[in-house]
Amino acid sequence: MEGATPIARTLEKLNLKESLNSIFTLDALLSILKLAGILVLGLIIVRIAVSLTKRLTRKTLSPRTSELLVKFVRYTGFFLIAVNLANAAGLDLSALLGAAGIAGIAIGFAAQTSISNLISGIFLLTEKAYAVGDVLDVGGGTVGVVDSIDMLSVKLKTFDNRLVRIPNETLVKSNITNVTRYPIRRLNINITITYGDDIEKARRVLMETADANPWILRYPAPIFIVDGFGESGINLFFGVWFAKDDFVDAKNSIHTEIKRRFDEEGIEFAFQTLTVYQKKG
Known part of the structure; x- marks a missing residue:
């Protein structure tokens, strides 16, 4: 075109219209909607999970432990959302997941005791056999008031004012007597x-x-x-x-x-x- 401006001639040379049409196809729009749906739904699920975790741990765990567990649930949820978004976008995560798997195995061997205590703590939490302020007899002459319930251990304050830390794994394997459970x-x-x-x-x-x-x-x-x-x-x-x-x-x-x-x-x-x-x- 003789009367076209320089900008118009440049756009015509770049064939911008066809480029935009190739980008904003129906498949591309569906993919964007799918990613947005995964993101919104994932955030909603994470928010519900965090809310439930706060409600379940508010009365049974110490504030510090409750906050740690809430953060663990939140960040785990964010990680799963990111993995699903990458998978929906067609990104190949096999190499990344393979490296993460190898690192996870190495970390698992190094921290198997901590992981065992963490899992045992979750089991004890769901049983609700004791709470902060209860008097526990864990055998071996150890009797005390539950001072805190943490992710890896329970701390008792004995009647002669000593602090006893008991790993959760030990509690799962032991017979525990809750002396003050009933009125x-x-x-x-x-x-x-x-x-x-x-x-x-x-x-x-x-x-x-x-x-x-x-x-x-x-x-x-x-x-x-x-x-x-x-x-x-x-x-x-x-x-x-x-x-x-x-x-x-x-x-x-x-x-x-x-x-x-x-x-x-x-x-x-x-x-x-x-x-x-x-x-x-």
Whole structure:
């Protein structure tokens, strides 16, 4: 064209119209919509997963551990979105994934203990066997209050003010007793009286002692059992119930009162004795 401007002549030479038509095809538009759909849907799923993680860990884990787990879920979600976007765009990720796989195997061997503790922590989290503030007996004489629940371990604060760290893998393999899981507990008292004492009298005194104690619950009722005949006397079992927060007061007071009442009633505690018979002649 003679009257065309220099810009128009340049665009005509570059055949821009055909270039744009080749780029913005129907397939290209569908691919863009597909990528946008994957991105939006992925972000929604990640947001839901993060919200659920916060809700599940808010009351069971320490704030620091909860935040770490939330970040792990968020970044894992972002990584999966990126992989799906690259796959939908037709990018070849085989080399990258192969290198990542080799690196993952090497890291896995180096950190297998940490990974085991992490997986065990997830199992313990789903079981909800304990929470921060519960008193746990993990065996071996270790008893303490749960101070924090982390991704790799649980930390207990013992009653003599020591910090004990227990790996999650150890807890999964151990029998754990949650001492304060339920609002009330039973105090088991084993008593041995002499064979010369009256069992019914001992029972009456024990029941009266429990009934007069302000820390002992009336319901469930105390349990009295004649446990058997021992070498030194008659074995009695006496179980009383109390609120879990009253453990120290209940234990100290009931033992003190039993001793006082037995002394008043003339009931003797049996103790191991040795009788020697001398053969005549």
